[in-house]
Amino acid sequence: MVLVPGGGASLLLHGRRPGNADLPLRVATALAAGYAVAALVAFALALGGWLTRPAFLVALAAASATLWAAALRRRSGHHRRLPDGHRMELVAGGGLMVAISVILLLRFDPVANLGSAGRWRYWADALEMADARRIPAHSFQWGMTVEATHSKVILNAFSAALSLVAGRDVIPAYGALLWLSVLGWGLALWALAWELGLRRTAALLPLVSLAALHVPVVGWVLHERAASNQAVYQAEDVGRMVATAAAALGVHAIRTRARPEAVVAAGVLGVAAATHLIPTLVMVLLVTCFAVALSLLERRAAPALWGVAVGGGAALATGVVWVLSPGTLGFGAGGASGYRAFRGLDPTALFDRTARAFDYAEGRSFYVPLGDLVRDFGVQATGLEMQWVVVAALFVAACLGAVWLARRLDGDLRAVPLASVALAGLLFCAAALFSHRGSLYIPATFGQRRLFEYADLPVLLYLSCLVELALSWLPRAAARRAAIAAIAVAAAMTLPWLKAPDQMVRQGRAVARVISDVNTHVPCAQRLLVNRRTNGLFQTLTGRVSVTEGGAPYLRPALLDQVLRRISAAGRFLRAPVADVGYLDRMGIGYVALLPGEAASSADRLSDIGLATVVFQSSSVTILRVTTPPAEDPLPDGFHCVTKPVRV
Numbered sequence: 001m002v003l004v005p006g007g008g009a010s011l012l013l014h015g016r017r018p019g020n021a022d023l024p025l026r027v028a029t030a031l032a033a034g035y036a037v038a039a040l041v042a043f044a045l046a047l048g049g050w051l052t053r054p055a056f057l058v059a060l061a062a063a064s065a066t067l068w069a070a071a072l073r074r075r076s077g078h079h080r081r082l083p084d085g086h087r088m089e090l091v092a093g094g095g096l097m098v099a100i101s102v103i104l105l106l107r108f109d110p111v112a113n114l115g116s117a118g119r120w121r122y123w124a125d126a127l128e129m130a131d132a133r134r135i136p137a138h139s140f141q142w143g144m145t146v147e148a149t150h151s152k153v154i155l156n157a158f159s160a161a162l163s164l165v166a167g168r169d170v171i172p173a174y175g176a177l178l179w180l181s182v183l184g185w186g187l188a189l190w191a192l193a194w195e196l197g198l199r200r201t202a203a204l205l206p207l208v209s210l211a212a213l214h215v216p217v218v219g220w221v222l223h224e225r226a227a228s229n230q231a232v233y234q235a236e237d238v239g240r241m242v243a244t245a246a247a248a249l250g251v252h253a254i255r256t257r258a259r260p261e262a263v264v265a266a267g268v269l270g271v272a273a274a275t276h277l278i279p280t281l282v283m284v285l286l287v288t289c290f291a292v293a294l295s296l297l298e299r300r301a302a303p304a305l306w307g308v309a310v311g312g313g314a315a316l317a318t319g320v321v322w323v324l325s326p327g328t329l330g331f332g333a334g335g336a337s338g339y340r341a342f343r344g345l346d347p348t349a350l351f352d353r354t355a356r357a358f359d360y361a362e363g364r365s366f367y368v369p370l371g372d373l374v375r376d377f378g379v380q381a382t383g384l385e386m387q388w389v390v391v392a393a394l395f396v397a398a399c400l401g402a403v404w405l406a407r408r409l410d411g412d413l414r415a416v417p418l419a420s421v422a423l424a425g426l427l428f429c430a431a432a433l434f435s436h437r438g439s440l441y442i443p444a445t446f447g448q449r450r451l452f453e454y455a456d457l458p459v460l461l462y463l464s465c466l467v468e469l470a471l472s473w474l475p476r477a478a479a480r481r482a483a484i485a486a487i488a489v490a491a492a493m494t495l496p497w498l499k500a501p502d503q504m505v506r507q508g509r510a511v512a513r514v515i516s517d518v519n520t521h522v523p524c525a526q527r528l529l530v531n532r533r534t535n536g537l538f539q540t541l542t543g544r545v546s547v548t549e550g551g552a553p554y555l556r557p558a559l560l561d562q563v564l565r566r567i568s569a570a571g572r573f574l575r576a577p578v579a580d581v582g583y584l585d586r587m588g589i590g591y592v593a594l595l596p597g598e599a600a601s602s603a604d605r606l607s608d609i610g611l612a613t614v615v616f617q618s619s620s621v622t623i624l625r626v627t628t629p630p631a632e633d634p635l636p637d638g639f640h641c642v643t644k645p646v647r648v
Contacts, residue, residue, distance in 0.1 A: 003030065004064045011072075012071035031188070032241065033264070035241070038158055039154045043153065052133060056161050093487075114508035114509070120536030126158075136637065144566075155238060185206070200468060200471050203487050204490055214496075239280060257306065267313070267317050269284060280318075296418070339561075340557070352554075373431055375388045380453065416464075511537075517618060524544070530549070548570050574605075588633070592606065593621055603622045
């Protein structure tokens with residue numbers, strides 16, 4: 001689905017002569033363009049209501065054949081050979097990517113995804129699209145019909161096509177998507193660093209980004225969150241892969257003034273934004289910072305104009321995709337406009353399981369104090385706890401050092417340290433702006449929670465420039481050996497820990513037992529009341545409706561209020577069912593599934609008043625049948641009843 005159309009697109013774009021683009025960019029382009037072609041084919045079919053397995057395979061085969069035919073007919077004309085001569089570094093980087101791909105296959109257990117509650121909405125949305133054969137305008141969540149969101153419509157279309165081709169089983173599908181997206185992101189980072197001019201240290205960027213860095217002797221563990229981030233599949237993984245590869249292509253276009261590459265980079269960034277917006281925003285900022293820095297150094301407006309063109313083209317492509325899609329984007333206001341307090345509490349924080357007063361930000365200039373923001377930025381960027389004054393001083397020193405580095409480095413690499421400090425500054429300023437304008441938890445902390453995840457990228461690029469400068473002072477042969485040695489040391493400090501954490505695998509197996517019990521003991525087309533909130537777990541793995549399951553409506557004020565009321569009503573009923581004996585009938589619930597915690601007491605309360613009877617009980621789950629179950633309703637799109645245990 002990805003490599004065949006992507007290989008043709010990469011060959012068509014870069015030509016058959018090696019001087020047009022180096023190996024990292026060609027491979028990264030193949031993955032990103034392949035995803036874009038497959039996703040856009042599925043999206044176009046879904047717009048017309050024709051998304052079926054035969055139609056998708058025929059359309060994708062036609063697109064792939066067209067790309068390959070055009071690529072093979074094309075003659076490589078004028079090209080500009082970029083100065084590199086770093087074949088050993090390319091070999092080392094390629095070998096490293098092969099090693100990462102093997103490690104991902106051997107050491108990553110897709111069952112670990114079951115241990116994470118927030119992964120399943122993506123696949124549920126994809127199944128709904130596949131069943132409807134079109135982009136649905138509505139979705140059945142939280143026991144009711146709601147307007148569907150399409151901010152990730154391209155990812156939904158790609159996943160829907162994948163479910164049609166490879167089957168609906170989400171666990172192997174997530175395993176394949178995790179392998180593709182993590183390896184693809186590593187390749188894209190390698191290409192990005194290479195195109196920025198980091199020849200000897202290009203392979204270091206994916207190494208220290210994909211896995212935690214374990215420093216011996218002192219016992220430091222830097223970038224520790226990578227262990228869990230890369231262990232389970234998330235939509236952002238695919239968005240990162242595509243956006244980073246497109247950024248590498250955009251940098252290449254800016255450096256070489258290549259119009260086709262600029263157009264493709266803008267289009268692929270648009271696809272990335274409709275896959276996951278956050279990494280795309282970061283990469284557009286990086287490309288723009290690089291272009292502006294290059295313009296300042298060259299004292300010419302052309303690079304900056306090329307950067308603006310790529311970013312503007314990406315915004316246009318994203319807008320076209322979103323406008324064509326039915327439903328809602330699901331983005332709301334950043335302040336309190338439209339939101340109502342839920343029992344005096346901030347509804348966005350409450351849904352995130354945090355109790356915070358609705359008027360928490362009253363009288364504050366910033367929801368999160370600036371000092372705390374600076375300190376947290378330092379932690380996310382370096383992995384080290386520092387006082388905010390130290391972080392600020394380091395940033396000022398980095399700015400001064402960037403000017404010094406720009407005078408010492410050669411070629412377009414001079415722009416990288418300037419772009420790095422500019423990107424770091426923009427990420428922090430964006431977080432401060434959200435904190436200043438937002439009065440509720442989720443929108444006000446957006447920059448701190450989401451943008452700061454990329455705070456280490458400018459730091460790693462900056463440090464790579466320092467290493468490149470140091471290596472440039474050595475004789476050529478010695479510099480090459482030192483670079484290879486650095487890659488080997490970094491690999492030894494990261495790759496052994498590139499695996500799914502054992503705890504997440506154990507949690508996943510425990511959840512698999514719960515799902516298997518539900519599949520075995522709950523009839524199809526019966527609605528469930530579960531004492532845990534989920535976002536798509538039961539829909540994707542059991543094909544049954546849970547009235548406490550659905551997407552997170554953080555930025556949809558009216559829906560958020562409805563959902564909180566439904567969650568609260570379910571909790572009140574389980575704690576005191578005698579106070580609302582009509583709840584089960586009103587919600588159309590036929591079975592109750594109680595997970596460990598207060599399962600025993602809740603089951604006893606339901607049984608004592610004759611509302612439900614225990615039909616199955618284990619250490620993992622207690623299942624009760626409602627005494628007078630409602631008539632079975634047809635399952636909505638996206639729900640296919642599963643009666644077999646989960647295979648792990």
